[in-house]
Amino acid sequence: MAWFRTLLTRQQRDFENCQRRATDKPPTERRIRQAYERPTAFTNLLPWLEYLPASQCFLLDDGYSVGALFRIHTVGTDARSEAFLSDLRDKLQTALISLPEELENPWILQLFVQDEPHLTDLVDEIRRYAQPRARRSRFSESYFNVLEQHLAAISRSGGLFDDQLVTGGPWRGQRRMVRATLYRRRKVGQQAYAYHHISPAEELNDVADKLTTALLTAGIKSSRCTGQDLYDWLFRWFNPKPVVTDGDTEALLKLAPYPGDSDMPFGHDFAERLMLGMPHSDANHGLWWFDGLPHKVITVQALRNIPPIGLFGAERQVGEHRFALFDRMPENTVLSMTITLKAQDAVRNHLAQVQRGAVGDYPEAKLAARDADQAQMEIARHNKLFPVQLAFFVRGDNEAALHQHINQVHSLLLANGLQPIREADDVLALDSYLRNLPMAYCEVHDQREARRSRLMFSKHAANLAPVYGRSTGAGHPGFVFFNRGAEPLVFDPLHSEDRKKNGHALIIGPTGAGKSATLVYLILQMMAIYRPRIFIIEAGNSFGLLGQYLHAQGVSLNQVTLAPNVDVSLPPFSDALKLLDQRSKAVGSSAHNENTDWLSDELDNETVDGDEQKVDSEAGDDVDSEDAARDLLGEMEIASRIMITGGDSREDVRMTRADRLLIRNAILRAAKTVFDAGREQVLTQDVAQALRDLPGLSAQRQERSVEMADGMSLFCHGLAGHFFNRLGNRWPAVDVTIVDMGILAREGYEDQLTVAYIGLMNHIHDCVERHQNDARPTLVITDEGHIITTNPLLSPYVIKIVKMWRKLGAWFWIATQNLDDFPQASKRMLNMLEWWLCLVMPKEEVEQISRFKDLSTEQKAMLLATRKSPKQYTEGVVLTDERALLFRNVPPPLALALAMTEKDEKARRHQIMQERGCTELEAVNVVAEELSRVRG
Template identity: 50%
Template sequence: MIFKPSKNTSRVTDSDVDKLYRRPVSLGDWLPWVDYDEVSETFTLEDGYSAAAMFEITGVSTEARSDNFLQEVQANIQTCINHTIPAHDNPFVLQCFVSDEDSLSVLSRSLDAYVEKYCRQTDEHRLLAKNFVARMQRHFKRMTRNTGLFEDTTVTGGNWRGKVRRVRVFLFRRREVSDNENIDPVTEINQVAERFITQMMASGIGTRRCDDCDLYAWLLRWFNPKADVVQGDLDALIELLSLPEKKDQAFSHDLSELLFLTQPESDKQHGVWWFDDMPHRAITVDALRRKPLPGHFTGERQVGDNLYALFDKLPEGSILSICLTLQPQDLVENHVVQVLNAAKGETAEAMAAEQDAKEALKWMSHGDYLLPTVITLFTRGDSLADLQKKTNEANALLLANGLHPIREKDELLPLDTYIRQLPMNYEPIREKINRKSRLVFSSDLARLLPFYGRSRGTGHPGMVFFNRGGEPLTFDPLNKLDRAKNAFGLVLGPPGSGKSALMVYVLLQVVAIYGARIYIIEKGGSFKLFGDYCKYFGLSVNQVTLHPKEDVSLPPFADAYEMLKREIAQQASFDEEPSAYEEQSLDASDSSDDDEERDLLGEMELKARIMITGGDSKEEALMTRADRLTIRKAIIIAAEDKQATGSQEIVLTEDVVSAMNKLALDESSTPKRRERAQDMADAMALYCSGTAGHFFNRAGKAWPEADVTIMEMGLLANEGYEDQLALGFMGLMNQINGVVEREQYDHRPTFVLGDEAHLITTNPLLSIFLVKIVKMWRKLGAWLWLATQNLEDFPDAAKKLLSMFEWWIAMVCPKEEIEQISRFKDLTEEQKGMLRAARKEPGNYTEGVVLSDNLQCLFRNVPPPLALALAMTEKHEKQQRAEIMKSQHCSELEAVFALANALEDK
């Protein structure tokens, strides 16, 4: 059968059919970049010729900084604006964007990778590390919830929420292929970018070059704020739709088209763009009502009773853009002269215009450039009503801070404004048609640009804290990249400052990340639960209490045989006056900075002096060089005599007392010297019996090898036992030193914490002893940290010891404690200002200041619930645990887990 075409009676035309194949103009069509080149690290713009560079900025820390400091930063930024980027008739554009990323996913991944890199490869340590990371990640999730973790009534006056403040900068210049310039756009943009980065880094502003993945991840969040495919979880969205590598990208790959999961809609009636059913609007700042302050948008400053950055108070989801055009100043000057010439007349407006023009020319002649600038605030809402509410809030906040916004009803082209101010989309040459830019002095721009911020530390998550804005602040004393000299540390915090919670948190991180060998000297059982936690995951834990009922021995002269091997054989004869060798040995013991070999004889001499003087400073002041020589002789004689008997037992205190008695009977000595030797022997004999003898005159048994050793001061922490406590501390240091010397070739660090150090270091001789012993530890990977309530009880002799500590952490210090710090450490006015600025809010956070050679900043400690639960040592907290143990028939550690889980669920 043959079918004949019938007459087409429909009204569908070819034009109508063509319409079916037409694609509506998309917002993506207006986005300016077409490609990214990995080699040159540049974006190619829509003309296929012009190039752009993208950076991420880490601003200068402004917490507790002086006005002079901020003015210096402002001057450096102004220099960067004026002299780094060249001026052309077809000018460069510098576009800065500020936004808050309400996510800690980057920190979460960074911590996970850090643990994986450094964690000790045993089943027990990996299990503990896995549990710790999981709890930290849950903590990060709690911190980023919409309501925030808590309301900060003390400092910022608002909800405190975990986030990362991102500052992104774009540098670009549109070029014509026929412009006859002798440098291609890519080479030019990279040369200017290199100068820009160098100047920024010199000003203390961190700068990182970004790629297409960075741009994609940011804009994917921007344009898909409530992506249905992941139920609004933007972290999951980034993971699900990560940008393919170059080799895996499809033909005709278009980055712009990948950014929109749903079609954006323009709403001319309301002047908004709709992304994921959320209305978005651009608010343009029309003028500056007054001179801005340094760090106007992102610097922390005092406002009434609170401290915050202006950007902190802008509506959630806001993105601030500051776009400046680096126009030649002769063109700007010509424009100002035209205004001056046109300002003729006797009217108030004419006279004001004339005065402004003259003032502008004056400042321009002094190097304060005038640059065309557009300031735009992108904001969004859950609905039109919510958007209007947030718009009103933003406008009121801008007005109150000297910025005059254009009201939405006065905005002539709101949809176009939104598009024009998107990244790399601004074209200054088209400003002649619809002028939105305003001339702003470079000094004011240096105050407005978002190159001010809060400290974020070094970026190594060995110790994870936060700043007042909720951003991660991380550093790692055990990472050699973060330290200049060593990882020795002092933690200072008065009662109630959160020192105990801080130290438990630090220990958790050190053992989870590095699997460090841990030694703790403490009072009151503050770290018992930490030990139980480590034991729970299979780590070996040795908990020791210095009590007469415990089989604990810390013999002071256990290294005597080793000392004999090192001593020079010529010390055979003992004359009435010290020999030249002995004088030299004493002097070397006092002043040597050599850290190649321990001074064993010098260490044992110090222990004997504590026994002889009882730690009394007046008696120590009477100790002569001849007395010291006598002590050394006695130690050597005791070692020689005991070795001669063939005994395998170590040299005990009673052996040194016997040797001292021998010297007291030595007829070749003067009566005075013999009498002095007898006095010293009698004083040392007090340590051969009773409680002191139990601890210091028994060989005892070797301490077991353990991942964690906790020595509780017990009886020796009481008043009247200061000398024995110092000896006990010295004994443990010797135990530790033996281990770290033996294990010095493994990768495992040793972390030694002396809590309540003010009880230990009251004896000046202990400070001298510690200086001797820790000199070696830097090369052995052993790090001593002392934690104390105050420095008032530290003797002046401790200055040399504390000067060896690179890391100082001070928690909420009162004025008098800052003065005590100044006894041992030179503080600048900036550092004193930081120390004075630290605050606390019970139940929510405590603040502190970290001072090291490479890092000086104020931080906020908001530890995970597990660390808080392990550090609960107050009576009411113990009672709370006991109630859980009773009701749930569980152990004390299981009660800790229950408390931590309850806190996580809050």
């Protein structure tokens, strides 16, 4: 048993020497609480408790106070004068000082500005905007996919290209969003007004209405935001690189969208829904970390000098470049501007204390007293003093990148008269980050603890307010352009809210300005959204590739070139038989029965001295008259005059009113003769013969009539006869008709070109009239207008026929290289066009525009400010009666490739076809890919 005793002794000794662990002790309540302790939740530091849809307010963390969120639409200041900016600043200052002041718990107005690079929602917006007949069609879906890829390329980090010509920085697609919050931290039981008590929500909505009205008076549009707007904004902010979706915040937002405003679970918290990751802080470096990305706030300590108007958002010339200060900020920077609407009585009391304390003969005291005196005088002039705090939220991919961004912001602020707090000296960086978030600023905390706000005159605050920006259009994405800041600039001439009179347009751009590419892009855009009937009249086959592409995408096409071997007939008098119907209605009988003596008698009784007969085809037509009727006889008279005179201005000068009456009589007599013979159309030879056979003329008048008939007979034979003296057939009903003027666009065929244009317009008008009761619009596009429409007689014809189209849903677009060749007689035709798209205007062309359109000094400056960077963008100005917008056209590469008609561009396509054995359209896609790489 000795061995057993030895073993027992050893086990007893080991047990006695064993040390018990602390956790082996019995559990206590203190130890259990410590096991479950965790740091304070970040969401507990955020002020938003829930959204109240009934009052459009956000309930704050005290459970009593409420706040409101607004979307502010910036005012376009592109190429605006200093007088315009000063006037806008003064109106904004008036809006600020008109808000109510409270001695206790004053109102807080915060302004935020940031560039949001996601433009994918723009494609969704365009899809929703598309008309039902176009939506989900093969072409529309294909084009929207092209547009989506294009916008994704524009929005990528680093931008689509470096704009070295104008801004000197990267050009990245984005939306410059300006938001505002308005709130007041009211104590429970505190009355809003001395004479009655209203709830915080009622008080907020009352002040919010005053704010929006005051801003609208200043020309600044604003809209109230919902819970989803705040959710989408801050969700992207606090989840910049989610692991769940491999860093794609937009994808995460689709997975976790705003849950709505009704049927919320018990205990829900608005702030908690914003955070899907675990944020943490670094007190030593003043950093907040979201999704592994460092964030920091930079606070402005003071103004070094008076800020210029629109410091952050308005464009300014700096050296060789022109840009806005916020353009130079690092990506994902957010500016926060907090204005405390402090009661001026309290401010005056503070100034009085300064004055009383500034005693003695030392310079500092004298300077303080003088400044206080001047401040009192400014307040008396309604230039109020408000506490203002400026802060910039900055983030980076890592600490090194963040530090680089902070240095960049510091340099920009110092160079523009703002003194930031140095990164190493900011001991309240973590707290400042939270206090500058929307609705999180606490006036009491800042006054007692942080002391970061600085008194600022309301005029200077208005200078700094980020409401100055670039134009973004009218809001309807028919035409999708951009401004210099890469924000979408959209408007729609076909939308009734965007146009004042009509959707007629002039597109003007000198050689090399990108006119063809712009037209191709606009046609693609209109076809995808409206699926209109499109007629394109051109010279030079600039739209041949476009036609092929449309046809390949399921769009029906009729493509015609006017040539001697092509069976095309454009009789200018094809509608002459309708004159008999008009005449029969005028006399209350039928012209289609066997008794047509009334017509002969009336024609015989017309004399050259008939003053009662109104024959002036250019007299006083209202181009936008709602009750205008088509003047068929006047249109045909113009065509006859062109054929008789050959378009020679000297010949037309000889044309008297009496001669014009003879022409009208001949047209009517030719119509009667053709009707009696049972034929379907009046030909040119019929009118020429009628001129020869007019009865009852004196020898002198008969000689003149025969002379005019001989001139018209030149259009009855040869090439002219081939086009204008044969029966015309109705063209096929297709989506797109492209007519190349071909041989008629050459020198020496000007008269035939003009008559052919008239014939085409007659055919188009017939089509428009046939479809006037459907909802589908018609676009009539004339390219190379400086070649086709320069005959002085053509302008009154265009006015006569186009003035009917507003009621018929047809719109006349004309594109030209310049206005030099347009006669003064074209002024009325050009003024009929409400929309002028002017691309890259040189000074001499601006002067030409002034011949036909009154331009203000600002509009001239805007036109002269446009630029073009090859293979990157073309700038232009859209002018209407109500707006002048500077836009930048950056079309998808496909549109550029389809518009390439230069010799070297054709050679490149041919080379690709030979190398790859592909079709021309496939070569176009290859060229588009090459353009994408060049841009990037």
